[in-house]
Amino acid sequence: MGARTTSLQVAKLAGVSQSAVSRVFSGASASPETAKKVRKAAKQLGYRPNVLARAMITGKSRIIGLIVAYLDNQFYPEALERLSNALQAKGYHILIFTVPNTTDRIAGVVEDLLDYQVDGIIAASVSLSSGLTDLCVKAGIPVVLFNRGQPGSGLSSVTSANIKGATMATQALIETGHSRIAHIAGWEGSLTGRDRQQGFEDAMACAGLTPFAIIDGMYNRDTAASIARQLMTGDTRPDAIFVGNDHMAFAVMDEIRQMGFSIPADVSVIGYDDVPLASWPAYDLTTVRQPVNRMVEATLETLLSSINGQEVYPQTIEIEGPLIQRGSSKPIKGS
Amino acid sequence: MGARTTSLQVAKLAGVSQSAVSRVFSGASASPETAKKVRKAAKQLGYRPNVLARAMITGKSRIIGLIVAYLDNQFYPEALERLSNALQAKGYHILIFTVPNTTDRIAGVVEDLLDYQVDGIIAASVSLSSGLTDLCVKAGIPVVLFNRGQPGSGLSSVTSANIKGATMATQALIETGHSRIAHIAGWEGSLTGRDRQQGFEDAMACAGLTPFAIIDGMYNRDTAASIARQLMTGDTRPDAIFVGNDHMAFAVMDEIRQMGFSIPADVSVIGYDDVPLASWPAYDLTTVRQPVNRMVEATLETLLSSINGQEVYPQTIEIEGPLIQRGSSKPIKGS
């Protein structure tokens, strides 16, 4: 057992050379009759080409490394599933690397990745130090950042139009009569978080309003919840909270409701991402949609054309998504 | 670019043979001074061993194939994260294969898996036809079923003690005064679903009660929701519903609340899994905990000892978890 059949054994059975077998299975030219003999013998022996051996010689492993940090945020499993399905359809597969919250362990992870000779890397919500970036570039391995830009890194990135989305969300709050608007930001170490905060600030300034508060929620449920409690405890309270992502927004809603407040009567809440859970009645969260499908498509297109040798200059792709009005914020008048 | 440094280049720089370099990096014996020279040269060149080449010769790829179907059920991302972290710590990595809901495409997926020369396979909530099982056995690749048993398959499996857990949940409902208890089952094509149903029926029979209804929810949100609506629409309604997993239970709660009923005043709801979301205040779901940690540990222990050549007879491991009492069911009297 454990001895898989090789192309040589197939060759012998089919009465041809090992090269012939290889050519049949790698799509190179071969006469119809040889192909037939080879396929018959292969089926008989249950032969399938060894991907690793093939990878050694071609230099293409057909493995894509995926680095992912926040698997508890529903956005990422969904993205993972779509990435995986799309890649599988193209004959690639995902080698997954989960990275602990601490950023320092990422170095080891990237090195591990390179050891596997991956054809490309998708970094979801993860920042790469310039040293690591160099490592990948030097190894000739394309990297695409998913849902997290990194200016000056020279890497391609695919995100939603975070500034614009946050602006839309904030404007919607302003237009529905809110004036004491707080923002629980995403982690300020991430461009995505900073951009959403930027959009918030722009919209506020544009309306001549001062933010009620801006506090870093670290993309963390507990942090966000305790910030929400703090915000709702003072003598003057916000009448709306724009939260840096849905994952935190759920915690905020939970906390606020537990304090006895009503959403949106006492305070409106808007999130960002539109994860499936946002549409579930228990939360019914107004939020800015990140179009996962199109983000995934753009990511793969960028990555795969890099892999296929087309010189792709680092591009920063931003995809716009609509504001999805739901029950956690006051409805727009007249609509 | 793209030209990674090889052990041969390191050898030349260090003034030793290529074998020496290999031995240093594969942990074989080498004198301290050689090791030092090699490491220095390696660091200077940025050398790291090529895992694929190593895999070719050793026959060990240090890749574990993971087949997973329901990534929208929060239980699986969580399990995935823990599996990945634990495996990373042991020098393994996960090649992920998402499988569409249709069961027929699994064949192709398993073949793809074997092509990558994976050292082992974890099938999460997926059934393998006997043909596929044979394929893996013949290839000498150990398979462990995670959260889904498959009697007679000859494969090891790790699940929670589903019959017992379901019995506990049902008993809790009975003890708190419910008598018209319905069960929205997991997919009847899965042993996990059948076992939980079994536990439900046992407990009911034991108490001399007749199930109010037993309907297959297919592990699907929409299906579960429409069943819930149907159950709550008749003139006699259940006073409790035991749902086959949390994922469906959330849909059931959403639907019931939207109909204007109150939980647990009008109807108690109990789920199964204890995913993180179950403890969030919006649902506060009473549920049977599946101890993910211990299930992951057991899975890896079984899998890795198989991989390391220890003859492991197929084992069926069931891990017990407690009932977690929360607000979606009436509290036990006196507690």
Add this chain to the structure above:
DNA sequence: GCCCTCCTTGCAAACGTATGCATAAAGTTA
């Protein structure tokens, strides 16, 4: 000082495939 053992090291052969090169066969054109 001799023999034996142990540790270290280099040589060379694998692992299973893809592919350049040369040759043979087949087809095309005049």
Add this chain to the structure above:
DNA sequence: TAACTTTATGCATACGTTTGCAAGGAGGGC
């Protein structure tokens, strides 16, 4: 039919490692 082009095939090498084998050197016991 001859010359030339295209297509098919086998041989041999290469990919980057691990590892059995043999040889060399160091050290210990007598």
